[in-house]
Amino acid sequence: MPSPAKRNMVLLALASALFVTCCAARVKCVQPACGIRVSADKKTLVAADGKLLRGAFWSADYNPSVPDQELFDTMKILGMNTLHLYAESFAYGSPAGYNIRIIDEIVKLCRMNDMYLVVTIGNIDRNGEYDMQFIRDFWTLYAPRYANLNTVVYEIQNEPVAWNPGYPPDALQMQVEA
Numbered sequence: 001m002p003s004p005a006k007r008n009m010v011l012l013a014l015a016s017a018l019f020v021t022c023c024a025a026r027v028k029c030v031q032p033a034c035g036i037r038v039s040a041d042k043k044t045l046v047a048a049d050g051k052l053l054r055g056a057f058w059s060a061d062y063n064p065s066v067p068d069q070e071l072f073d074t075m076k077i078l079g080m081n082t083l084h085l086y087a088e089s090f091a092y093g094s095p096a097g098y099n100i101r102i103i104d105e106i107v108k109l110c111r112m113n114d115m116y117l118v119v120t121i122g123n124i125d126r127n128g129e130y131d132m133q134f135i136r137d138f139w140t141l142y143a144p145r146y147a148n149l150n151t152v153v154y155e156i157q158n159e160p161v162a163w164n165p166g167y168p169p170d171a172l173q174m175q176v177e178a
Contacts, residue, residue, distance in 0.1 A: 035048030035150050035151075036153055045153070047082075053081060053082040053118070054079065054082060055083050055084060056071070056080060056083060057083070058071075058083055058084070058106065059122060060085060060088070060102050060106065061086040061087060061099070061121075062089070062122065062124055065102065066105045067083075067106065067109065069109075069113075072115065075113075080115075081115060081116055082115060082116040082117070082118060083106070083110055083115055083116070083118070084120070084155075085103070085119050086121075086158060087099055087103050087119050087120065087121065087122070087138075088121060088122070088138060089121060089123060089124045090121065090126075090131035090134035090135075091123060091125070091126050092124075095137065096137035096138035096140075096141055097138075097141050100141070103119070107146060110151060115151070116152075116153065117151060118153045119146070119154055119155065120155035120156070121135060121157050121158060122158055123159050127163065128159065128160070128161055128162025128163070129162075130157050130174060132177070135156065139154070139156070139178055142154075156175050157175075160174060160175075
């Protein structure tokens, strides 16, 4: 049985499971037939089996570490199938790729546990901001790295607009360029 702390963390993460609904329009599949597709109502993403993508998040951008197997076991018990990974952030001023070993390990763990993985650039405490050069460098490194994995999905940039509905033209252009 999972520890109470781990169970509580995962339960709290259920609230973040709505990320799929919020960011479906911003997510790009790694390959055209990746098994993850937009639902018939075009409001969310679904897995290859038609189930909604639901899961927890892991902030490797803020806490550069790899989740343990207990997290994946707990996610499975709760019926989750996806880990939303805040992989790196421009906020530290480090070049893209600073968490490459951690991200590789998380990709491997997700595959071993039959979980989908949504990879994104986090903002730490700078929601509504982004760094276009960091985005280019990040995706130039990571997009080809996981291009042949049918369980990895890319969310270009998390929260490029701070908590407001709609995207201004510069944020939309950033999504197009990435």
